[in-house]
Amino acid sequence: MSVETLNSIKSRANSLSPTEKKALAAYLLETAGDESDGKRRSILDAAVRRKRQDWIKANRSRYGGLYVALDGDRLLATGRSYAEAYDAADDSDVFVDFVPPEDYIGETGGWE
Amino acid sequence: MAFTLTFDRFAEYDAGLRGITLDVILRLGNEEVEIVSKIDTGSTDCIFVRSAAERLGIEIESGERIRFVTATGDFVAFRHEITLVVLGRELDTAVYFAQDTSFKRNVLGRHGFLDRTVLGLVDYEGRLYLNQYGN
Numbered sequence: 001m002s003v004e005t006l007n008s009i010k011s012r013a014n015s016l017s018p019t020e021k022k023a024l025a026a027y028l029l030e031t032a033g034d035e036s037d038g039k040r041r042s043i044l045d046a047a048v049r050r051k052r053q054d055w056i057k058a059n060r061s062r063y064g065g066l067y068v069a070l071d072g073d074r075l076l077a078t079g080r081s082y083a084e085a086y087d088a089a090d091d092s093d094v095f096v097d098f099v100p101p102e103d104y105i106g107e108t109g110g111w112e
Numbered sequence: 113m114a115f116t117l118t119f120d121r122f123a124e125y126d127a128g129l130r131g132i133t134l135d136v137i138l139r140l141g142n143e144e145v146e147i148v149s150k151i152d153t154g155s156t157d158c159i160f161v162r163s164a165a166e167r168l169g170i171e172i173e174s175g176e177r178i179r180f181v182t183a184t185g186d187f188v189a190f191r192h193e194i195t196l197v198v199l200g201r202e203l204d205t206a207v208y209f210a211q212d213t214s215f216k217r218n219v220l221g222r223h224g225f226l227d228r229t230v231l232g233l234v235d236y237e238g239r240l241y242l243n244q245y246g247n
Contacts, residue, residue: 106180108155
């Protein structure tokens, strides 16, 4: 894209309302992508998912009730909340999730 | 004392419907399913109908088996990792798919959604604000 085109878009964006600018910014961020996209995609790669699933299955007794940050089947960090585990892992693309204890029973509402 | 929260996503929902209802996308690999879901702060987890998993190509019973209780009974669901897309935000997370096809609900609950989300709700106006914590 030429500098002129970019400047033209910026100029036109100036006429938007603050709400519209935020919506535009969100759209641009969403569609821009970055170098971490490849790593993010690999988080849900079938082989990696299988490793994590096996790890969680094998470690429910030890880590049940905690959040774990995993790189495949490698434990990076744990926490009592998503935020604790995520921050402790110090890796923005890490997979963090809750490990259901062995005796875990979920609850949900009764509406239809 | 005033408090300020910042959000980067916003949606208007139909306050006339039962529950706070949003269209979300479940994605796995090249497959994705758009599904109507309700935000449920009383639900421990995100739970979806069996057909959604089948459309994603998931072998449901291969996941971790978990029992869920409701006010009126219980049911079994299985844990699987997917990408959950809510208001354009992608969350790589674990959700549950009900074993029984008679289970017709789709809920966004605490583990897997609310636990990594900053949520603002103005039900009076049918407005929902969202921001994401982490990935």
